[in-house]
Amino acid sequence: MTDTALAPLAAPTDDDWWTSAVVYQVYPRSFADSDGDGVGDIRGIIGKVDHLQRLGVDVVWLSPVYTSPQADAGYDISDYQDVDPVFGTLADIDELIAELHSRGMRLVMDLVVNHTSDEHPWFRESRSSIDNPKRDWYWWRDARPGSTPGEPGAEPTNWESFFSGPTWTLDEETGQYYLHLFDPKQPDLNWENPEVRRAVYSMMRWWLDRGVDGFRMDVINLISKDTALPDAEPDPRTGRGDGFPHYAHGPRLHEYLQEMRREVFDGRRPLITVGEMPGVDVDEALLTTDPARRELNMVFQFEHVGLDHDGNKFQPVPLEPGALADSLSGWQEALGETGWNSLYLSNHDQPRAVSRFGDDGEFWRESATALATMLHLQRGTPYIYQGEEIGMTNGSFDDLDAIRDVESLNFRARSAELGLTAEQTLERIRRGGRDNARTPVQWDAGEQAGFSTGAPWIGVNPNHSWLNAAAQYDDEGSVFNHYRRLVALRHENPVVARGDFTRVDAGDPAVFAFERRLGDERLLVVANLSGAGVDAELPADWAGASQVLANYPDDGAARLRPWEARVLAV
Known part of the structure; x- marks a missing residue:
C-alpha cells in the first residue's frame, strides 16, 4: 500500500472527452428481443435507449452484431461490413446510431481482427x-x-x-x-502481411464513415506473433503448453497500433479506442496508452479478474482480503500520470461482479453498490456491463445441458481427463463460466423477465421476479439509482474524472479507501468490502467532512457496516 499521490490532469478537451465519460456494454443476444425469437437484437436495443438515457451513460459499446456462424457468440466474423440477420440489418444500426447521437450518446463497435470466421x-x-x-x-x-x-x-x-x-x-x-488461438472456426489473421492490415483499416474507416464513434478492440495484443512460432514448455498431462509469451505483445504490436492510428483515426472527429489486452502488464499498458505515442486511449487489463483462480477460470482459489483493492490501486498508481485506466468488474466474459466479489445473498444491494462506488470513483473510464446497474447475479444452471458457451462446453468435454465428476464440472462452470454474464437482462417480473415474448436462447434467472429494472426505477435506495448518482457525480464533479488518486490506509484490509484531489476540491471514498462491521481509521483532516453519497442511511457512527460505502467531501 502506498500514499503516493498522482498528479491531477488538465481540463478535458474534445480529444479526450472520454476521461469524464461512462461506457455501457451491450451484449445484444441477451439485452432485449424485439421480435419474439428468443434472441436479442438491434431493434430491441433501440427500444431500451430510454433506460440508457435514464442511467446517464455517455457511450454504448456494442458486442459483435456482424454476420457470423456464431461459433463463439459472434466473435467469429464472416462479414465485417454487414449485420447478422439474427440481430437485424445495417439500416437498424444506422437508426441506433442516430437515436444515440440525438440523445448525446455515442456508439462503439467491437473490433475483432486477430481472427475471422473460417467462413469469411x-x-x-x-x-x-x-x-x-x-x-x-x-x-x-x-x-x-x-x-x-x-x-x-x-x-x-x-x-x-x-x-x-x-x-x-x-x-x-x-x-x-x-x-487458431481460440476455436477452430476462428483462424488467426497474419498481420505480418501488409495486405491484411490495409483491408482491416479500410473496413474500420467504413464504419467510422457510417457514424460509429470508436472501437473496443478484441484481444488486440495478440495480432503480432513471434514468426518463429516456437514450442512452449509442455504440460505432462496433455503434452501442450502455454504459447502466450510467443503470440502476445509481439515485436510489431506497437508498430501496428501506431500505423492504425495514422491510417484510420487521424484527422477525424474525437473518437475512443479501447484495447482488450489479456496478460498485459504495467509497462506494456503504459506504452500503449501514453498519448505521446499515439496508439490507444486505454486498455482492459486482467490482473484483478485473475485473483480468484490460478490462471484457469475453472480452477478457483480463495480471494484474499484486500487483494482486489491492492490490485486496482496498483494500476491507478502505475498508469495515472501518463496512461489511462479502464475501470470494470464485469463484462460478457466474466461472472457477475456481485456474485464474484460481493455477496449476492444477505448483502446483495449493499455489496453491489459498494463495489460500484469504489470502482466508479477511481481515475479512469468506468464500464457498466448490462444488468450490472440493477445488480444482476450469476445465472441459475440446473444441469450441464443448460450451458451454452463454447468455452464451458469445451471444459466439460475435457473434465473426465481432469478427473472431475459431472457435479464438480457443473459447479466450476457455475462459478466461472461466461454464461453467467449472458442470461437475459431482467427488465421486469413478467414471463421471461420482459426480455422476449418467446423462449430465450438461454435460461432467464429465476430471481427476476424481484430483481428487475422496473422494480428499481422509483426506489431511491435501489442499485439502479445508486449507479445513476455515481454517473452524475462523475459528470458534475471534475475531481472524479480529473483529480489525483491517493490510497489511504484505513487500518483494515477489508476497507478500500482513497482520496481524490483537484485543486481545492477533495473527495474521500471509503468502502468496506466485507460482510462484517469494521472500524475504519480515517485521516484526521477528514473529521467533520460532509457526506455526498452513501449506500446506507447516515447513522453518524464511525464504524462501517457490512459492505458500507461512503463518499465524503471537504
Whole structure:
C-alpha cells in the first residue's frame, strides 16, 4: 500500500472527452428481443435507449452484431461490413446510431481482427490452395518434422488453445495446419502481411464513415506473433503448453497500433479506442496508452479478474482480503500520470461482479453498490456491463445441458481427463463460466423477465421476479439509482474524472479507501468490502467532512457496516 499521490490532469478537451465519460456494454443476444425469437437484437436495443438515457451513460459499446456462424457468440466474423440477420440489418444500426447521437450518446463497435470466421471469404480463398494469393493472409504451416499430418502431436507447435485443445487444425485438402488461438472456426489473421492490415483499416474507416464513434478492440495484443512460432514448455498431462509469451505483445504490436492510428483515426472527429489486452502488464499498458505515442486511449487489463483462480477460470482459489483493492490501486498508481485506466468488474466474459466479489445473498444491494462506488470513483473510464446497474447475479444452471458457451462446453468435454465428476464440472462452470454474464437482462417480473415474448436462447434467472429494472426505477435506495448518482457525480464533479488518486490506509484490509484531489476540491471514498462491521481509521483532516453519497442511511457512527460505502467531501 502506498500514499503516493498522482498528479491531477488538465481540463478535458474534445480529444479526450472520454476521461469524464461512462461506457455501457451491450451484449445484444441477451439485452432485449424485439421480435419474439428468443434472441436479442438491434431493434430491441433501440427500444431500451430510454433506460440508457435514464442511467446517464455517455457511450454504448456494442458486442459483435456482424454476420457470423456464431461459433463463439459472434466473435467469429464472416462479414465485417454487414449485420447478422439474427440481430437485424445495417439500416437498424444506422437508426441506433442516430437515436444515440440525438440523445448525446455515442456508439462503439467491437473490433475483432486477430481472427475471422473460417467462413469469411478471405479464409475460404486462403484455404482453397497453397498458392492462392490470400494463402499468406492466415498462418499456415506444415506438420511437425518427422510426423504424419493428422496424428496426435503432429501440430506445428504444442500450444494450448484458449478454448482447450491444440491451436492448430489440419486442412485435409491442402495438407497444412492453420493457426487458431481460440476455436477452430476462428483462424488467426497474419498481420505480418501488409495486405491484411490495409483491408482491416479500410473496413474500420467504413464504419467510422457510417457514424460509429470508436472501437473496443478484441484481444488486440495478440495480432503480432513471434514468426518463429516456437514450442512452449509442455504440460505432462496433455503434452501442450502455454504459447502466450510467443503470440502476445509481439515485436510489431506497437508498430501496428501506431500505423492504425495514422491510417484510420487521424484527422477525424474525437473518437475512443479501447484495447482488450489479456496478460498485459504495467509497462506494456503504459506504452500503449501514453498519448505521446499515439496508439490507444486505454486498455482492459486482467490482473484483478485473475485473483480468484490460478490462471484457469475453472480452477478457483480463495480471494484474499484486500487483494482486489491492492490490485486496482496498483494500476491507478502505475498508469495515472501518463496512461489511462479502464475501470470494470464485469463484462460478457466474466461472472457477475456481485456474485464474484460481493455477496449476492444477505448483502446483495449493499455489496453491489459498494463495489460500484469504489470502482466508479477511481481515475479512469468506468464500464457498466448490462444488468450490472440493477445488480444482476450469476445465472441459475440446473444441469450441464443448460450451458451454452463454447468455452464451458469445451471444459466439460475435457473434465473426465481432469478427473472431475459431472457435479464438480457443473459447479466450476457455475462459478466461472461466461454464461453467467449472458442470461437475459431482467427488465421486469413478467414471463421471461420482459426480455422476449418467446423462449430465450438461454435460461432467464429465476430471481427476476424481484430483481428487475422496473422494480428499481422509483426506489431511491435501489442499485439502479445508486449507479445513476455515481454517473452524475462523475459528470458534475471534475475531481472524479480529473483529480489525483491517493490510497489511504484505513487500518483494515477489508476497507478500500482513497482520496481524490483537484485543486481545492477533495473527495474521500471509503468502502468496506466485507460482510462484517469494521472500524475504519480515517485521516484526521477528514473529521467533520460532509457526506455526498452513501449506500446506507447516515447513522453518524464511525464504524462501517457490512459492505458500507461512503463518499465524503471537504
